[in-house]
Amino acid sequence: MSDTLVKAITKGVRIYAAVTTDLVNEAIRRHDCSPTAAAALGRTMTGALLMAANLKNKEALTVSFQGNGPLGYITADATPEGYVRGYVGNPHVDLPLKENGKLDVGGAVGQGMVQVTRFTGLGDPMRGSSEIVSGEIAEDLTNYLFVSEQTASSVGLGVLVGTDRRAMASGGFILQMMPDADEEIITRVEDALKKVRPVSSMIADGVDAKGIIAELMADFDVDYLTTTELAFKCKCSRERIEDVLLSLSHKDMEQLVQDGHAEVCCQFCGEKYQFEKDELEHLMKLADGVR
Structure with missing residues (x-):
């Protein structure tokens, strides 16, 4: 299953979903990431790609987490063409699993700020920021979009890391309410989000980006728009x-x-x-x- 990002809309809602397993493994290989660092970086890179999908061609976006946890900073650059690159301050940091057996990404990120910078090519970059609310990345980006950009959104991200320190499944979705969304639609979306299973579980079961949208929006008539191939690509030379x-x-x-x-x-x-x-x-x- 190749790394792709799919855009779709339904009445009152737009939703993008992505599978990013291969590009996250490329980042893990390049930076020799521990499982915790791999999850944090993978989620950030996937989130950046989903947020950049709204940009125009030749524009770009940077998502940066500056927490006081042992991971230090996490940064990802993404473009609407589907390219992403990223790094983490301390890629070898690993923490004990949480009581529920999950990687402690929040503890590794800590408290601080998340900043998003949009490069439009027209004048100075546009910057926004908000506080890190959990360090789990998805919740922080959901909060950022609401606080800094006044956009009601839900971001879901997941990276499943195997015992060989490679990503077995990685991806995510971003769902945003449009101005024509009424209370009925909002309630239906909230109900759908309560029932959705972890995105990494979907991908591990072979669900692709389009399938993530289909599973999340099962009770909606969805119009699928475009599919973009994704890749880890750096601009250095x-x-x-x-x-x-x-x-x-x-x-x-x-x-x-x-x-x-x-x-x-x-x-x-x-x-x-x-x-x-x-x-x-x-x-x-x-x-x-x-x-």
Whole structure:
């Protein structure tokens, strides 16, 4: 089952659902995540993709959790084209399971703020924030959408991690009430949300993104719109890293030249870029020429 995001609407409601198992496993591999870190990062990346699905092409969105728990920060960038990348501050942090046998993502995230930044390409980015209410990611994004964007929503996210530390199932949904939703529709949606089973359980049973919507909205006439392929994809490149090095001070560049070698690692994907002494000398000359 490939990673996809499906958009759908019904009277008074829009709903997006996604399966993200493969791309979460790519993030786990790149960052060597513990099960708890994998669940936190996977949920954040999936949430970012679902929220970015509302954007126009060439726009982008960043979701960032800044909690006081041992995981530190969690950040995910997503685009409406279906690309996402992300990282967690301390990917090896793992906590004991909760009494119900679930991963303690909330304890690992802690208290703090969730911030969402929308990049429209028109002027400064648009930023909003709200307090972390549970650290479980889905509840926090639901709260953010209501508090910061005044949108009545329900976000469901899940990452099932196996004993081999790989994601067995990962995905989520976002359901939002539209202006024409009346009280009857709101009540029916609330009843449907009470009955829905965990999204990771659905995916583990072979349910795809369209099937998640069908199961959640079983009592509604749903109009399925588009399907988007999803993937972990980073925007880093050797050229971008060179631009970063060119922005360093002469003193810092001189130190790198003296060291004879530099290794720059991308936070988002873990890709490592190597620069030898002659390359560093060339970059320092270029930088000095434009100072």
